Amino acid sequence: MSVSSAKIKIFLKLFASLRLDRFDTAYREYDSGTSVAGVIRIEGLPEKEVTLMLVNGRHVECDHTLADGDTLALFPPLGGG
Amino acid sequence: MKKFIDALKNYAEGDLLPLEAERIIAEESDLTIAEMEDAALCIGILPARYARNRNTISIAEQRILFQSSVAVVGCGGLGGYIIEELARIGVGHITVIDPDSFEEHNLNRQINSDMDTLGRIKVTVVSERVLKINPAVTILPLAEPFTIKNGARQFADIQVVADALDSIPRRLELAEVCEKCGIPMVHGSVGGWYGQVATQFPGENTLQKIYSRYSGERGIEKDLGNLSFVVPLIASIEVSEIVKILLGVGSTLRGKMLSLNLLDMEFTEISF
Incomplete structure (x- = not known):
């Protein structure tokens, strides 16, 4: 199998309001080389509503490239007081 | 100051200082409530409002919070x-x-x-x-x-x-x-x-x-x-x-x- 056609399996976890009308957790397959920003786009998540991203429990920026078997957790911004 | 410390010890109930005692001591001295309570905490007397804190927060810790x-x-x-x-x-x-x-x-x-x-x-x-x-x-x-x-x-x-x-x-x-x-x-x-x-x-x-x-x-x-x-x-x-x-x-x-x-x-x- 060539690298370009390889798929990666990601465990995607949505937190707080991101899961409303979506899902809490799901296994997803993406093309190899997909970034966190790519997942946000593919899943149709509102860009402004995802501000904290963790891969395997560690904070990452949205250009982080995912690897097969990663767990990706996405959080929305809370700003109320 | 010694007179004041004696008054604190005299009016304290055990190691607790009730509000009424604070009122009496305040009349006998020109200290503010804050000064009085800090002095009390310093000598191991706890203002009675903190009585339910005491088994979790020691008197020494209560003074740290107060300061x-x-x-x-x-x-x-x-x-x-x-x-x-x-x-x-x-x-x-x-x-x-x-x-x-x-x-x-x-x-x-x-x-x-x-x-x-x-x-x-x-x-x-x-x-x-x-x-x-x-x-x-x-x-x-x-x-x-x-x-x-x-x-x-x-x-x-x-x-x-x-x-x-x-x-x-x-x-x-x-x-x-x-x-x-x-x-x-x-x-x-x-x-x-x-x-x-x-x-x-x-x-x-x-x-x-x-x-x-x-x-x-x-x-x-x-x-x-x-x-x-x-x-x-x-x-x-x-x-x-x-x-x-x-x-x-x-x-x-x-x-x-x-x-x-x-x-x-x-x-x-x-x-x-």
Whole structure:
């Protein structure tokens, strides 16, 4: 199998309001080389509503490239007081 | 002074100092309540208002709290409860910062908003309440906004800053000022069924990570609002963090964030 056609399996976890009308957790397959920003786009998540991203429990920026078997957790911004 | 110390020992009931004894001693001396209680704590006599603290917070720790200074930035939902709990636990110096007055839409969650306080300046109302609860507390009300420019002055002599703001950019500015001033900051924020708390020490840039992709002034609370039971829960966790920092006990959320989802009852801890 060539690298370009390889798929990666990601465990995607949505937190707080991101899961409303979506899902809490799901296994997803993406093309190899997909970034966190790519997942946000593919899943149709509102860009402004995802501000904290963790891969395997560690904070990452949205250009982080995912690897097969990663767990990706996405959080929305809370700003109320 | 010896006469005063003798009076404290004479009027104390065991190692507790009841309010009535404070009143009598105040009439016999020219000391303020704060000076009297500090002296009492110094010789191992506990003001009786703290009687239910004593098996968890020692008299020596109670004095540390009494000599501590905390700034609460924002006196609305989170801030109202944070200030209430700091005053009751016995933090001796509280600076409260907020330029706003109480409005009708505050009534669903802000403890100091009621029919009598609508339209009144928030820091004035909370100061009055603190002195009703605990007249030994020194409260400094600042009816002005926190800004990058004001912050260093507002936080002079402050040991911990509590974030009770309602704006993401202001929070990032608060984190920046705390960083520059070398002050630990306890962050809390809410929206709908959700809340989060984090503790940031200088050099950690935790807030920048939490809000790394934010744009705009507000978060999900813009659509979801803020609920009466979420606000005091987050405020209470913030106060527990503040007390642990001041006393140097326990484990804090330093370098972490606790995310609370009360709809699904999920509490998730994140490490940065």
